[in-house]
Amino acid sequence: MTMPRDNHQDLDRLLDSGSGDLGDLYRRLPRMEPPRRLDRAVLGEAARAVRGRPPRRHRWMVGLGSAAGLVLAAGVAWHVGQDALRQQSPNSAQRGMIVVPVEPITETRRKRAPPSETKEAAPISPPQTTPTAAKPGLSRRAEARPVAKPAPTPPASAAAPPPTASPAVEPDPFPAESRMRDETATSAGAAAMQAEQDAAAKNEPAAAALKQPESKRVRTEAPPAPLSSVELRRDMQLAPDDWLAHIEQLLHQGRRQQAIESLRLFQHVYPNRPLPPNLHALDH
Amino acid sequence: MGADKTDEELMLAYAEGDLLAFEMLYSRHRGLLYRFLLRGLRHRADADELFQETWSRLIAARERYRPDAKFTTWLLQIAHNLIIDRFRRQRPQVSAEEADTVLRNLDAPESEQPDHALSEFEQRRRLQLALEDLPDEQRVAFLLRIEGGLGLDEIGAITGVGRETVKSRLRYALARIRARFAT
Numbered sequence: 206m207t208m209p210r211d212n213h214q215d216l217d218r219l220l221d222s223g224s225g226d227l228g229d230l231y232r233r234l235p236r237m238e239p240p241r242r243l244d245r246a247v248l249g250e251a252a253r254a255v256r257g258r259p260p261r262r263h264r265w266m267v268g269l270g271s272a273a274g275l276v277l278a279a280g281v282a283w284h285v286g287q288d289a290l291r292q293q294s295p296n297s298a299q300r301g302m303i304v305v306p307v308e309p310i311t312e313t314r315r316k317r318a319p320p321s322e323t324k325e326a327a328p329i330s331p332p333q334t335t336p337t338a339a340k341p342g343l344s345r346r347a348e349a350r351p352v353a354k355p356a357p358t359p360p361a362s363a364a365a366p367p368p369t370a371s372p373a374v375e376p377d378p379f380p381a382e383s384r385m386r387d388e389t390a391t392s393a394g395a396a397a398m399q400a401e402q403d404a405a406a407k408n409e410p411a412a413a414a415l416k417q418p419e420s421k422r423v424r425t426e427a428p429p430a431p432l433s434s435v436e437l438r439r440d441m442q443l444a445p446d447d448w449l450a451h452i453e454q455l456l457h458q459g460r461r462q463q464a465i466e467s468l469r470l471f472q473h474v475y476p477n478r479p480l481p482p483n484l485h486a487l488d489h
Numbered sequence: 490m491g492a493d494k495t496d497e498e499l500m501l502a503y504a505e506g507d508l509l510a511f512e513m514l515y516s517r518h519r520g521l522l523y524r525f526l527l528r529g530l531r532h533r534a535d536a537d538e539l540f541q542e543t544w545s546r547l548i549a550a551r552e553r554y555r556p557d558a559k560f561t562t563w564l565l566q567i568a569h570n571l572i573i574d575r576f577r578r579q580r581p582q583v584s585a586e587e588a589d590t591v592l593r594n595l596d597a598p599e600s601e602q603p604d605h606a607l608s609e610f611e612q613r614r615r616l617q618l619a620l621e622d623l624p625d626e627q628r629v630a631f632l633l634r635i636e637g638g639l640g641l642d643e644i645g646a647i648t649g650v651g652r653e654t655v656k657s658r659l660r661y662a663l664a665r666i667r668a669r670f671a672t
Contacts, residue, residue: 215663216656224635227666230616231635233609239523239540247519247544248512254548255506 440467445475452484461487496560504551515544518561522568525636529572529629531621539575543568558646565637566647569629576625612670619669627662630655 218225440448448471455464468487471478494502494510496517502510522543527536546567554563620628626648633644645655 213660215667216660219634219659219663220641227616227663228635230612234613234617236520237524237527238520240537243523243537243540244515244519246541247515250545251503251511251515251548252508254551255503255508255511 436463437467437470441470441474445478449481456487497556500554500560501556504554518564521636522564525565525632526568528620529632530575535575539568539571542571561637562639562643562647565633569647572629615669616666619666623662623665627658630658631662634659
C-alpha cells in the first residue's frame with residue numbers, strides 16, 4: 206500500500222467524510238467493545254442515580270451497624286436498670302420478706318418505754334402472748350422478744366441511732382412494731398431467743414446503762430449503718446468459733462459497723478463466751 | 490422506542506429520569522468511547538477505568554447538560570479530560586523538535602523511500618503501532634477525528650486549542666503514521 210506523502214493533501218483526505226485511506230484502514234482494525242462488567246457497572250450506576258439512591262456498596266453496613274447499636278444500647282440499659290434495682294432492693298425486699306433492718310440494741314429505747322414495760326421485759330414473754338402475733342410479718346419478731354440483758358454499752362461509732370428529732374432513735378411511725386423490732390432484731394432465731402432467755406436474768410448492767418443521761422448517749426453515738434438482719438442471721442448459723450472468726454474477718458475487711466453488730470449479737474447469744482483480745486476493743 | 494431520537498434528546502430524557510433513554514444512549518456510544526480510550530491510553534486497564542469514570546461523570550452532570558453541542562462532543566470531551574490527566578501523571582510529552590525530525594525524514598526524495606506493498610494484516614498492525622507511538626496530543630487529535638468523526642473546531646473545543654493547532658497536530662500525526670508505513 207502506497208501512502209501519499211503530501212501533508213496538506215493527506216490532511217484534507219483525513220478531514221473528508223470518510224477520513225481517506227487511513228480512515229478506511231482504521232475502520233478495519235478490530236472493533237473493540239467494553240466488557241460486560243463495565244456495561245453492568247455503568248448501567249447500574251445510571252439506574253441508581255435516577256432513583257436517588259446512594260451507591261450500594263456500604264448500605265448493608267449502615268443497616269447492620271444501626272441494628273448492632275440498638276441491641277447494644279438496649280443491653281446496656283437493661284443491665285443498668287437491673288443494677289439499680291439490685292441496689293435499691295435489699296432493704297425493701299428484705300423488709301417485705303422475712304427480716305427488718307437491724308438496729309443496735311440500746312438501752313435508750315428501753316428507757317423510752319414505760320417503767321412497767323421495762324420491768325416486764327425481764328421475763329421472757331411467750332410468743333403467743335404478743336399482742337401483735339396475729340400479724341404474720343411481725344410474729345417472728347415477737348417470738349424473739351427477749352432482751353432483758355442489756356447490751357454492752359455500744360461504742361460511739363457503732364450503735365447510735367440517726368440524729369433525728371427523737372433523742373435516741375429514728376422516728377418511727379409504728380412505735381409498737383418498732384419496739385418489737387428493736388428488741389427482736391438481734392435474735393431472730395430460736396437459738397438466739399433461748400440464749401437471751403438465759404441472759405435475761407443478768408440485766409443489771411442495763412439498769413446502770415439506763416441511768417446514763419440519754420442526751421449524752423445521743424451525742425456520743427453515731428448513726429448506725431443500715432444493716433440487714435439477714436447477715437446477722439447468717440452469722441448466727443455459724444459455730445461460735447467460726448462466728449468470731451467471721452467477725453474478725455469483717456473487721457479486716459473494713460466492715461467495722463457490721464462487725465460490731467455481729468459481735469453484739471454474738472454476745473447476746475453466747476454471753477459467757479470469752480472474746481478474742483482483738484475483739485475486745487470492738488466491744489467497748 | 491427512542492431509536493428515532495437524537496443523542497441530545499435522549500440525554501435530556503435521561504436527565505428527567507428516563508433510564509431507558511440512557512440505555513439507548515449508552516448502546517450507541519459505548520464502543521466509540523471505549524475504542525477512543527483504548528487506543529488513546531494503550532493499556533486496557535486504564536481504558537476500562539476511564540471508560541467507567543467517563544460515564545460516571547456524565548451521569549453526575551446529567552442535570553447540567555445543555556444541548557449546545559453534539560452529545561458525542563460532550564462525551565469525548567469528558568473522556569479527553571480524563572486522558573490528559575492520566576497522561577500528565579504518566580509521562581512527559583514528546584518535544585516539538587522530535588516531531589520536526591520525523592517530518593524532515595519524510596521530506597526525503599521518493600526514490601529514497603522504500604515502497605512496500607504490505608499485506609492487510611501488516612497494514613493494520615503498523616497503523617496500531619503508529620498510533621501507539623504518536624505523541625499524546627497528536628494521537629488524541631487523530632483519534633477524535635478518525636474515531637469520533639469530529640471536525641477541526643470540535644477537536645479544538647475539546648482539546649482547548651485553536652483550529653490551526655489542531656490542523657498542525659493532525660499533520661504531524663499523519664506524517665508519523667506515514668513514516669511507519671514507509672519503513
